[in-house]
Amino acid sequence: MIEKSLADAVAFPGIPETTLIRAMRYTLLLPGKRLRPLLTLLACEACGGSVDDALPAACAVEMVHAFSLIHDDLPCMDDDDLRRGKATNHVVFGEAQALLAGDALLSFAFEVLSHDAGSKPAPQVQKNLSPEIALVCTRELAMATMSMIEGQSLDMEGFGGHPSPEQIEGMERQKTGALIVASLRMGGIVTGASEEQLAALSEYGWRLGLAFQILDDLLDVEGSEKETGKRVGKDVEKGKRTSPSIFGVEQSRKRIEQLIAQACDSMKPFEKCAGALISLAESMREKRR
Amino acid sequence: MIEKSLADAVAFPGIPETTLIRAMRYTLLLPGKRLRPLLTLLACEACGGSVDDALPAACAVEMVHAFSLIHDDLPCMDDDDLRRGKATNHVVFGEAQALLAGDALLSFAFEVLSHDAGSKPAPQVQKNLSPEIALVCTRELAMATMSMIEGQSLDMEGFGGHPSPEQIEGMERQKTGALIVASLRMGGIVTGASEEQLAALSEYGWRLGLAFQILDDLLDVEGSEKETGKRVGKDVEKGKRTSPSIFGVEQSRKRIEQLIAQACDSMKPFEKCAGALISLAESMREKRR
Numbered sequence: 199m200i201e202k203s204l205a206d207a208v209a210f211p212g213i214p215e216t217t218l219i220r221a222m223r224y225t226l227l228l229p230g231k232r233l234r235p236l237l238t239l240l241a242c243e244a245c246g247g248s249v250d251d252a253l254p255a256a257c258a259v260e261m262v263h264a265f266s267l268i269h270d271d272l273p274c275m276d277d278d279d280l281r282r283g284k285a286t287n288h289v290v291f292g293e294a295q296a297l298l299a300g301d302a303l304l305s306f307a308f309e310v311l312s313h314d315a316g317s318k319p320a321p322q323v324q325k326n327l328s329p330e331i332a333l334v335c336t337r338e339l340a341m342a343t344m345s346m347i348e349g350q351s352l353d354m355e356g357f358g359g360h361p362s363p364e365q366i367e368g369m370e371r372q373k374t375g376a377l378i379v380a381s382l383r384m385g386g387i388v389t390g391a392s393e394e395q396l397a398a399l400s401e402y403g404w405r406l407g408l409a410f411q412i413l414d415d416l417l418d419v420e421g422s423e424k425e426t427g428k429r430v431g432k433d434v435e436k437g438k439r440t441s442p443s444i445f446g447v448e449q450s451r452k453r454i455e456q457l458i459a460q461a462c463d464s465m466k467p468f469e470k471c472a473g474a475l476i477s478l479a480e481s482m483r484e485k486r487r
Numbered sequence: 488m489i490e491k492s493l494a495d496a497v498a499f500p501g502i503p504e505t506t507l508i509r510a511m512r513y514t515l516l517l518p519g520k521r522l523r524p525l526l527t528l529l530a531c532e533a534c535g536g537s538v539d540d541a542l543p544a545a546c547a548v549e550m551v552h553a554f555s556l557i558h559d560d561l562p563c564m565d566d567d568d569l570r571r572g573k574a575t576n577h578v579v580f581g582e583a584q585a586l587l588a589g590d591a592l593l594s595f596a597f598e599v600l601s602h603d604a605g606s607k608p609a610p611q612v613q614k615n616l617s618p619e620i621a622l623v624c625t626r627e628l629a630m631a632t633m634s635m636i637e638g639q640s641l642d643m644e645g646f647g648g649h650p651s652p653e654q655i656e657g658m659e660r661q662k663t664g665a666l667i668v669a670s671l672r673m674g675g676i677v678t679g680a681s682e683e684q685l686a687a688l689s690e691y692g693w694r695l696g697l698a699f700q701i702l703d704d705l706l707d708v709e710g711s712e713k714e715t716g717k718r719v720g721k722d723v724e725k726g727k728r729t730s731p732s733i734f735g736v737e738q739s740r741k742r743i744e745q746l747i748a749q750a751c752d753s754m755k756p757f758e759k760c761a762g763a764l765i766s767l768a769e770s771m772r773e774k775r776r
Contacts, residue, residue: 218640269590274563274582293563294643297586301558301593302636308597309629312622329618333601336625340598347591351507354583 200235201227203253204260207310221291221299222306226264228282233410234259234377236478238385241399244465244472247389254310254327255335255384261307262343262377268300270350276432283427304343311336327388335384342380349373356438363444367408374414375407394467401464406479409457412450413482415440419447458482489524490516492542493549496599510580510588511595515553517571522699523548523666525767527674530688533754533761536678543599543616544624544673550596551632551666557589559639565721572716593632600625616677624673631669638662645727652733656697659730663703664696683756690753695768698746701739702771704729708736747771 208223235256242252271278271286272293279289288296311332327335349372357365382399391399417426418433419442433440441450461479465472497512524545531541560567560575561582568578577585600621616624638661646654671688680688706715707722708731722729731739750768754761 216637216640217644218637265590269586272563272586274561274586295640297558297561297563298636298640298643301554301590302633302640304590304593305629305632305636308625309633312626312629329622333618333622333625336597336622337601340594340601343594344591344598347587347594348505348507351505351584351587351591354587355506 199249199253200232200239200256200260203257204235207257207261207306217291217295218298218302221287221295222264222302224290225268225281225287225299226261226303228284230260230282232260234263234381237378237381237403237406237475240474240478241382241385241391242389243385244399244468244475245386245389245391245395246471247385247391251327251388252385254313254332255339255388256381258307258310258335258339259377259381259384261303261310262339262346265300265303265307266346266350266377268296268303272296275350275354278429278432280423280428283424307339308336311339331388331390334387338380338383338387342376345372345376346374349376361439366439366441366444370408370411371404374411375404378407378410379403398464398467402461402475402479405457405461405464406482409454409461409479409482412441412454412457415442416447416450416454454482488538488542489521489528489545489549492546493524496546496550496595506580506584507587507591510576510584511553511591513579514557514570514576514588515550515592517573519549519571521549523552523670526667526670526692526695526764529763529767530671530674530680531678532674533688533757533764534675534678534680534684535760536674536680540616540677541674543602543621544628544677545670547596547599547624547628548666548670548673550592550599551628551635554589554592554596555635555639555666557585557592561585564639564643567718567721569712569717572713596628597625600628620677620679623676627669627672627676631665634661634665635663638665650728655728655730655733659697659700660693663700664693667696667699668692687753687756691750691764691768694746694750694753695771698743698750698768698771701730701743701746704731705736705739705743743771 204226208219208226210219213219238252238256238259239249242249267281268287270276271281272288279286281287286296287299290296291299313332349369352369353373357369361369379400382403383396386396386399415433418430418440421430423430432438433443441453445453458479462476465476468475493515497508497515499508502508527541527545527548528538531538556570557576559565560570561577568575570576575585576588579585580588602621638658641658642662646658650658668689669692671692672685675685675688704722707719707729710719712719721727722732730742734742747768751765754765757764
């Protein structure tokens with residue numbers, strides 16, 4: 199369902215095929231885990247909503263994620279040539295077009311969320327959200343994107359050399375956590391979730407996001423290119439302070455376990471409706487080595 | 488009024504000063520013409536609205552403009568070191584932070600437009616637009632940003648070498664016209680302008696935008712760095728096909744005259760209320776050499 203919606207959103211029927219559109223499509227439609235849009239749909243379901251209503255938000259959040267991947271891989275940032283097992287966007291389309299494709303995906307995410315406002319032809323993912331709901335989603339997504347960019351900026355700066363574990367965790371919350379939390383909250387918002395439900399989704403998201411980031415850092419130490427679809431060992435090479443480098447591999451694994459358990463715990467208010475979100479968190483255990 | 492709102496919007500009181508925030512502020516607050524936000528306020532006034540209501544949209548459009556300046560100046564794009572008479576963002580903050588500052592300004596523009604949705608503290612420019620109006624503005628701005636990025640992408644590609652005058656004009660409409668039109672339309676939208684009024688504002692905007700682009704190209708041929716605040720002669724150096732290089736300087740000047748007259752003509756439905764927009768278009772005549 200997510201794959202189809204994403205493909206439809208960037209199909210642009212009747213519009214001439216341009217390099218920009220091909221570059222947007224290239225990264226957005228690479229096979230990925232689709233973690234963030236999945237969280238949006240599952241959060242919507244957990245709150246008793248119909249997943250159809252959550253599709254525009256799900257697509258928008260994956261577009262923001264794809265934008266961040268393209269820009270993070272650029273030579274002036276992490277300078278990566280491999281992503282999701284394929285050449286990165288700038289390797290295929292050149293730096294200028296990759297930069298613009300990232301910009302376009304970010305901008306298009308907000309177009310998708312505001313789809314049925316105004317009279318112009320709407321993107322394919324159009325659903326009928328109320329203006330209030332669409333606007334709250336816009337704000338959630340914009341604020342999370344700002345957090346993510348701020349986290350990336352701090353990460354690039356390296357905190358002037360000797361960050362504390364708290365600083366690193368704070369940066370990782372911004373860099374990875376904020377968008378994951380927004381993914382979940384938007385799923386709740388489109389179905390009119392209560393403040394309590396949204397708070398529970400946020401808690402789950404912060405914990406899952408941090409577990410996910412530590413796992414990612416562990417895979418950079420222990421994983422293979424085949425497994426991760428990207429270059430490994432880059433953090434160590436750059437002397438980047440990550441959870442495994444500070445606390446060691448064993449401690450980091452324990453922290454992931456703890457965070458998964460806490461994430462599942464956050465889902466208690468939903469009783470049986472959050473089964474899929476709990477399974478998703480627990481499935482991260484299997485990926486731990 | 489615009490300067491104060493922009494400064495307030497990126498003041499972020501109580502939030503620690505980061506490189507990202509300094510880099511965002513640097514380009515956004517450089518002295519500029521503020522053409523786009525001015526158009527938003529004047530269009531709002533022409534439609535009988537209160538300019539206060541148009542300030543969030545005016546700030547948002549200037550943020551999108553600042554985002555495009557930062558990214559266009561990057562080494563992988565136009566590689567410019569001078570903008571508004573100062574060192575460009577990446578010269579001051581480095582490429583990575585400049586890239587992120589552009590991303591952040593784009594994202595923040597949508598946050599400003601969706602300000603009063605949700606419960607978190609709102610940016611300083613917060614006004615009370617209805618969700619419907621804020622969402623239509625979001626859509627206008629997102630679509631115009633996409634057009635602008637598409638235009639920039641075509642410009643970077645150079646159309647495979649031999650673009651026709653129509654292709655160049657089409658590209659310039661996307662690159663410059665779309666955001667100028669959106670600036671005007673948002674000013675109308677916030678005050679509940681009719682479809683006819685919005686159509687007239689669009690027509691004025693397309694004409695003004697094209698005149699403005701041709702003037703910009705002329706200044707690259709005839710202007711000085713002191714006048715323009717940026718490097719000149721770059722188009723010729725790169726063999727870029729612009730209006731003066733295709734039609735010559737004299738013809739280009741005539742085209743500007745014609746476009747200014749047509750832009751003023753588009754304002755007829757507003758009778759006396761569009762005096763400021765007409766003066767603004769006419770003031771471009773004085774800048775023609």
